[in-house]
Amino acid sequence: MKIVNKSVLIGFCLILSLKGYAQSSEKLKKEQDKLELKIKSTKLLLDQTKSNTEASLNELKLIENQVKLREQLVRNFDNQIRTADVTIVSKADQIKYLERKLLSLKAQYKKLLIYAYKKRNKYGKLMYIFSSKSYNQALKRKKYLESIQEIQQKQFLVIQQNQQLIKKEISEINKEKQQKLIVLDEKRKEKDAILIDKSKQETVYNGFKNKEQSLYAQLREDEKRKANLNEQISIAIKKEIAAAEAKRKAEEERKRKEAAARKVVDKKTTPNATTTAPALALTEAREGNLIDKSFEVNRGRLPWPVDKGSITENFGRNPHPTLDNVFTNNNGIDISAPKNAEVRSVFEGEVTSILNIPGAGKVVILKHGNYRTVYSNLQSTYVSIGDKISTKQAIGSLLVKSGQSLSVVHFEIHQVIGSNVQSLNPAVWVDR
Numbered sequence: 001m002k003i004v005n006k007s008v009l010i011g012f013c014l015i016l017s018l019k020g021y022a023q024s025s026e027k028l029k030k031e032q033d034k035l036e037l038k039i040k041s042t043k044l045l046l047d048q049t050k051s052n053t054e055a056s057l058n059e060l061k062l063i064e065n066q067v068k069l070r071e072q073l074v075r076n077f078d079n080q081i082r083t084a085d086v087t088i089v090s091k092a093d094q095i096k097y098l099e100r101k102l103l104s105l106k107a108q109y110k111k112l113l114i115y116a117y118k119k120r121n122k123y124g125k126l127m128y129i130f131s132s133k134s135y136n137q138a139l140k141r142k143k144y145l146e147s148i149q150e151i152q153q154k155q156f157l158v159i160q161q162n163q164q165l166i167k168k169e170i171s172e173i174n175k176e177k178q179q180k181l182i183v184l185d186e187k188r189k190e191k192d193a194i195l196i197d198k199s200k201q202e203t204v205y206n207g208f209k210n211k212e213q214s215l216y217a218q219l220r221e222d223e224k225r226k227a228n229l230n231e232q233i234s235i236a237i238k239k240e241i242a243a244a245e246a247k248r249k250a251e252e253e254r255k256r257k258e259a260a261a262r263k264v265v266d267k268k269t270t271p272n273a274t275t276t277a278p279a280l281a282l283t284e285a286r287e288g289n290l291i292d293k294s295f296e297v298n299r300g301r302l303p304w305p306v307d308k309g310s311i312t313e314n315f316g317r318n319p320h321p322t323l324d325n326v327f328t329n330n331n332g333i334d335i336s337a338p339k340n341a342e343v344r345s346v347f348e349g350e351v352t353s354i355l356n357i358p359g360a361g362k363v364v365i366l367k368h369g370n371y372r373t374v375y376s377n378l379q380s381t382y383v384s385i386g387d388k389i390s391t392k393q394a395i396g397s398l399l400v401k402s403g404q405s406l407s408v409v410h411f412e413i414h415q416v417i418g419s420n421v422q423s424l425n426p427a428v429w430v431d432r
Helices: 001-049 055-119 123-132 135-209 212-269
Strands: 310-313 316-319 329-332 331-336 340-344 349-357 361-369 371-382 394-399 406-417 420-424
Touching: 001 055, 001 310, 001 331, 055 123, 055 135, 055 406, 123 361, 212 329, 212 349, 212 371, 212 406, 212 420, 349 371, 361 394, 361 406, 394 406
Parallel strands: none
Antiparallel strands: 310 331, 316 329, 331 406, 340 394, 349 361, 361 371, 371 394, 371 406, 406 420
């Protein structure tokens, strides 16, 4: 009986180990699908740049993104191959173990069958029971014979289970081998694609190296526009905070006057009333102390401000793609998107500002409690100040620079803390 139970337990453990390998493989496959989707999106943008005879810095950044994504995909394939190798070896060991176990179970079952054959006479069983010296001994002999029969049945079931497990293991190991061959072929294709991308990257890069003077001039113009954009956004948010504070104070003053007026009326109508402590006027909480839980808990899960795109400039300090030892600073992220793409809200909120800034197009600022999202480089807007906006609602379309085949949305997230405004990295808030 102990042997049978142990065999069943081992079979159960093997099934659990199979699930563990399956989960690991499934996780890698999901990561592969996500990377392939990003590569497809970036490739779509690069295909659009082919219609433009003059390469842009955005194209160079997109190629760099494509190379990085393909390298990540190759690493993913390597992990899948390693997982498959481990699984194949482990399953081969499991098959050997199960086969040995099956032989052992068959030998035990054979002995049980021989014993049962010898004791097959039902009168012999009855004589075995009735020849007992006492009633208790007769009961024990009866239970012993029943347990022998039960063991026979369980042993037969265990043998069947082990046979099924072996068949399943052989089927799984064959699937793993086929999957490994597919992944190896995909890895080879991706490596070839990386070489092609790097060759194109080198060609575009060398083209820009011959235009360093014009690049420096363009960089200075871009930095001026960026500084002006940052200043205008900062002014707009601070004006909004000041207006909210003035509104709060006015409401507080109104409530104070109402409380004072009620106190005068109470004194006139109740001359003998005892003096009581002045009533405390309830005030609204300061905006800086409010926390919009809904926005905050969605960190890392917000939708992108465009339906399709690729981040071509990150938050903070960024190295110039062609100029050595030259860096730019970014208060948000820049996302290259298809030409004239629509921009959408990443979360429900209220339109608090719409700006028109030379070089940055139109700018829309949305309020989400203590947070602000900023969308700039818009050609047109579909909303007005005070509008309530839902998640993924289109708020405008993007500008297209002359001679360019892509549009770029500049996206920022800010947190209001009291009277201060802190810039946050949007890349950690949107779903990557």
